[in-house]
Amino acid sequence: xxxxxxxxxxxxxxxxxxxxxxxxxxxxxxxxxxxxxxxxxxxxxxxxxxxxxxxxxxxxxxxxxxxxxxxxxxxxxxxxxxxxxxxxxxxxxxxxxxxxxxxxxxxxxxxxxxxxxxxxxxxxxxxxxxxxxxxxxxxxxxxxxxxxxxxxxxxxxxxxxxxxxxxxxxxxxxxxxxxxxxxxxxxxxxxxxxxxxxxxxxxxxxxx
Numbered sequence: 138x139x140x141x142x143x144x145x146x147x148x149x150x151x152x153x154x155x156x157x158x159x160x161x162x163x164x165x166x167x168x169x170x171x172x173x174x175x176x177x178x179x180x181x182x183x184x185x186x187x188x189x190x191x192x193x194x195x196x197x198x199x200x201x202x203x204x205x206x207x208x209x210x211x212x213x214x215x216x217x218x219x220x221x222x223x224x225x226x227x228x229x230x231x232x233x234x235x236x237x238x239x240x241x242x243x244x245x246x247x248x249x250x251x252x253x254x255x256x257x258x259x260x261x262x263x264x265x266x267x268x269x270x271x272x273x274x275x276x277x278x279x280x281x282x283x284x285x286x287x288x289x290x291x292x293x294x295x296x297x298x299x300x301x302x303x304x305x306x307x308x309x310x311x312x313x314x315x316x317x318x319x320x321x322x323x324x325x326x327x328x329x330x331x332x333x334x335x336x337x338x339x340x341x342x343x344x345x
Contacts, residue, residue, distance in 0.1 A: 139253040144246060151294060155286075162278060170275055177274035204266055211259065216297055228252060232295055284311070287330045293343025302341060 138161060146153045186200045219225035230238040231248045239245050271277065284307060292303025307329060314325025333340060 139250055143253070144249070159282075162282065166275070166278060175275045177272060178268075179272055180269040182269045200270060204270060207266060211262075212297070212301055219297060283326065284308075287326060289340075290330045291333050291340060293340025296340065296342035299340055299342030 142157060142161075143154055146157070182200045186203050188199050189196045190199055190202055191197075219228060227238075227243055227248055230241075231243060231245045235245045267281075287307050288300060288303040290303075291307060292299025292301070307326070310329055311322070311326050315322045318325065337343075
């Protein structure tokens with residue numbers, strides 16, 4: 138997919154890349170429906186994570202704590218890799234100025250392919266871990282996709298801190314919005330994105 142389709146689009150055509158990946162997601166969704174059917178599946182939580190943890194006077198499901206811990210570990214590992222390793226420097230150089238990076242000997246297409254594969258692998262891992270929390274059913278992907286889209290817009294393209302801050306901001310606003318104003322749930326989801334686009338089109342941590 139990356140080699141045959143996305144690579145043909147310039148890095149500046151982010152809208153084209155988004156539309157193409159959404160089109161592929163629609164195709165994959167129909168293929169999955171054809172192969173596995175439309176029955177929802179419930180993935181059992183591992184028995185070791187099936188209990189609860191008491192913090193003060195509150196009970197928190199162990200599996201949710203596990204999800205948060207995995208997310209923090211992956212975020213820290215990605216940040217350390219990007220900021221403290223040679224591979225991270227190559228990725229940052231390829232993102233900042235692909236033409237200059239190519240001129241100094243960096244194989245930008247290979248770097249892009251590996252980063253794409255890493256992103257796909259992390260998305261698959263998130264699906265596996267989240268499956269026991271959200272369940273698996275036709276259309277689940279397109280319920281998650283708007284959140285990912287809004288997080289990227291709010292945080293800023295290509296920014297790891299932006300993704301973290303954007304996900305926290307969007308998640309909290311969406312949950313409080315559903316609890317306090319359930320009839321305006323989509324407003325509380327997309328309002329931050331509209332506000333950010335109006336005030337800072339590159340996102341909170343994006344670079345102009």
